[in-house]
Amino acid sequence: MEIDIEHATDGLIPNVLDNHQSVRKYFLTVAALSGQGFMSLSLPETEKDFVLSKIELKAIYKSCTGRLTNDHFRVTTFIGSTYHLEDLDISNPAPEWLWISKLCQLLLYCSDRKLMNRITEITTFARLWIVQGSSYHNLWQECVELQSKDIATTFENIDAYKQHLDEINSPDLNQFAKVHRALKFVLHNKNRIERTSTNGRKSRVTRRVDEEKIEYVVFNDVDDDSDELISVTEFLKTDNDIDVVREKLDIGLPDFTLLKQTSLQAHEKYSPQQMYHRTRSKLQHANKNERLIGSNVRILPLFALQNIFAYLWQLFEGLSSSHDRDKKRVVSYLLLSMLTGRSVVQLIEDVTGNNKQYINLNRRNNSYHLNIILDITPLRLRTQGIQKVLANRLLECDISLPEQLGVFLAYKGDINKEILYEVINETRDALKLPYLSLARIEKGLYSILIHHVSNSQIASIITGRNERKRADIWYSSNSIDNIRAVYQRAITLISQKTTYDNDYLNLVSNIFNYKIGSQNCPDYAIVINFIDLLHQKVEATTDYIEKFNAYSIWLWHISLLLTSVRAVEGAPGYFDQFNLELGLIWISDKEERATASSQRYVPLCPFLIEAINRYIDFLKSFSSLFCRLDMRIQHWVDEVMKSERPLINVFNKKGELESIRPVLVRNEIHKNFKFKEDWTRHVGQRYLHEQNVNESMILSVFGHEMMGQESWRKNSSISIGDILDLRPTYQALADKLEIRQVQV
16 A cells, blocks of 8 residues: 655644654554554654653643644644553564554554544544543453454454444444444545535625515424414514514414514524524424324324325335336335324435435445434533443434335435325325325324323434423433334334234344433432432531531432422422422422413422421521521521521531522532532433333423423313322332431
């Protein structure tokens, strides 16, 4: 393989450090360890005894601090990070050094071909994986074991292990794919992919600010069950000045209003008023479609959906792939919509654009999958080993699709809308369903999931419907096996009247029991250890101020865990909000919506009632013992008992009592526990789902109902008796977490 080694090395290690010549020599020395047999590179002869010590390598690594992601320092940082390994023995290099040598040769190839993305991937994963104790150090060890003397055999071994990770749905697959991709580029002698744009920045014509224009917006998030997504009910003309009255925020049910685009400045389109208006409109509109009653005319009954699927599947099998290709493609997308719950528009854009956001069609591996990707905040913690204590290690999974559809749709092509509506009309006439529409077909899988198979949360995860409107998706925790089993039951139900074979769904189970969901949900084991640590601190502390704060922080966490209240200032509330005899607490923890309609009741389990009573006794004893040290203590405790101050408070650095809030707690425990403050709600919702608690009860307790469906409102069927039924469940959570009462 012909490569200008000197030029490639200069590109990898430019003249940005004083000792760059030493780094280059050491880089080439390490690269030569694998010899020419790996990639057939003609490496120049170097000084065989030129080896940098660990101290020198660490100094090089430290000199790159703050510039780890700078393209000029990536390779230098990678070389410096090898100080984590044992000392290099040139005459008898360890297997890890031989793998480092192979990576250096890959970097030379990438530098010669200007493959900057591959250089970034190789140096980043190597620098991070090489550290013993890192989350992906096991992948580093696998690479060391899988390496061979030549690149072809090494790639075969890496490819086999990648397929193994894919089969078991391992969360390490995406990371390991970086190694696979780097070797694949070199083995197949790939060059950089370059794209040219015909619409350059200089070719654009600047439009006058006051010139009228027409702005077209494509809506892909279809929430309506009518044939048209939005109907314009009003035309409103405004001047160029900002007029917030146009928002009409005080109306009960907002209308969709078309504003002249020239009247909206750029900052107006994304103003809080506009965003609030759009969000409220979408939520109100979605709620009409989510009334979970069988007589809702927006929802097709089960027998109708079965007949529609049977008719479309019969059409698909009967149409010719050559003579009736356009019609068969339309039918295939309608079937794909019923099998995935996605809209036809979304599927067409995804398949034809090869975006793989929803559908992954791979003819080479004969695999066709529905991609389920949760659009929630990923894990932001970078602590080593943090992945091992998460309840949910994944944000995505996949479900198999029928091979017949996958093979046909792999030949990409757009559909004719006229043929689309002709097929819908043909189906409507054949089945005598006058109210059949495209939107009702697209909603078929979602309807079956929520009415006949599972709950609306899993239905939203599978179909993507309302995923951005449902707050509980961010708190979800579901086994991948469970999601696939629910999907399989739904497909079995919808295809009962056909010869449709769903044996392709009988796949090997997830042997590691990986779960998909919230990235802020620690596993039960780490929660048990953390609560026990707080408990020990309360009983071991002798200073009266520190003991008071430790006790308050312990009770604050216990209250959040056993009531699922949001971690806001003053939580869980004032003393008069607790009904300890009945076992109920009235809370209002939505700071952004603190109105009369945002309050709710949550249950109090026996353990929490006892903990609160003990804390009240502690407050009275604390006041009598230490009021002479600070006369304000008695006044503060009296305010707590009269509900003029929240129940849980802490002393600040000035010695003043103030209501507990997340920032004060974070300052106390951040060294031991770095999860976001609302981790307690994530743990609570995971446990309630595991106990098969009714979904409407979970939404009520967590305050996750859609607008207009909150507890006690006219569209809610929740009663106080239903809330009280959750007390034994929360008591069982306290037992599972092995929480003990504080003895002071």
